[in-house]
Amino acid sequence: MQLLFGLSFAMFSSPIVPLQARRFGDARGWFMETYSEAAALAAGIEVRFVQDNQSFSAAVGTIRGLHFQRPPRAQAKLVRCVRGSIMDYAVDIRRGSPTYGRHVAAKLTAEGGEQLFVPVGFAHAFVTLEPDVEVAYKVSDVYAPDCDGGIVWNDPTIGIDWPLPETGAVLSDKDRLLPNLVDFDSPFEYDGRPLEPLPTR
Numbered sequence: 118m119q120l121l122f123g124l125s126f127a128m129f130s131s132p133i134v135p136l137q138a139r140r141f142g143d144a145r146g147w148f149m150e151t152y153s154e155a156a157a158l159a160a161g162i163e164v165r166f167v168q169d170n171q172s173f174s175a176a177v178g179t180i181r182g183l184h185f186q187r188p189p190r191a192q193a194k195l196v197r198c199v200r201g202s203i204m205d206y207a208v209d210i211r212r213g214s215p216t217y218g219r220h221v222a223a224k225l226t227a228e229g230g231e232q233l234f235v236p237v238g239f240a241h242a243f244v245t246l247e248p249d250v251e252v253a254y255k256v257s258d259v260y261a262p263d264c265d266g267g268i269v270w271n272d273p274t275i276g277i278d279w280p281l282p283e284t285g286a287v288l289s290d291k292d293r294l295l296p297n298l299v300d301f302d303s304p305f306e307y308d309g310r311p312l313e314p315l316p317t318r
């Protein structure tokens with residue numbers, strides 16, 4: 118693991134990059150560098166973020182996604198959980214990719230400071246693992262509703278095994294009606310970097 122400033126990261130070629138913000142604790146509490154351009158560049162994250170987002174989800178089992186923005190407003194995202202915990206997912210939707218439709222998952226917790234970089238060409242989603250969860254993420258392009266796109270959360274060809282409570286998933290009406298992957302015409306091209314499993318922590 119490379120440590121640069123307060124962020125550490127693994128050096129590997131997958132387009133999805135896990136980062137770890139380091140906590141500096143003392144008698145008052147703790148301090149974290151939650152974003153460092155230098156550390157991001159060193160981890161191969163060569164995007165300029167232009168907007169910070171934050172969402173609150175009250176119910177455990179809330180799913181937001183699988184979302185992306187189409188070009189010319191496609192977004193890369195740097196995701197972290199600032200309250201509670203989530204499972205975060207990235208699905209390869211790059212036309213021609215040998216890992217098309219495959220996904221990786223990472224548990225992100227407020228306590229742990231884990232982060233996940235999701236580049237353009239991947240659909241993104243998370244599910245809350247407890248009530249009252251807040252997620253903050255940086256995006257590399259502005260919100261563009263006319264470029265909004267998505268794949269339905271329970272798409273059978275993607276096959277995400279969502280960790281859901283007995284009460285089931287909580288979704289927006291919009292997300293319930295998203296298309297399946299088989300009906301999706303991807304605007305994203307493969308860049309030669311197949312999706313790789315994330316390193317086990």
Ligand SMILES: Cc1cn([C@H]2C[C@H](O)[C@@H](COP(=O)(O)OP(=O)(O)O[C@H]3O[C@H](C)C(=O)[C@H](O)[C@H]3O)O2)c(=O)[nH]c1=O
Nearest residue numbers: 170172181182184185194241242243259260261289291
């Ligand atoms: C994303 C976004 C939304 N909005 C407004 C539009 C709606 O009135 C309201 C909720 O939007 P939405 O239901 O799309 O929010 P989420 O379901 O949390 O979607 C997000 O969550 C998943 C995990 C993602 O990866 C995307 O970043 C994003 O799609 O916020 C804005 O004003 N700006 C924005 O950038």
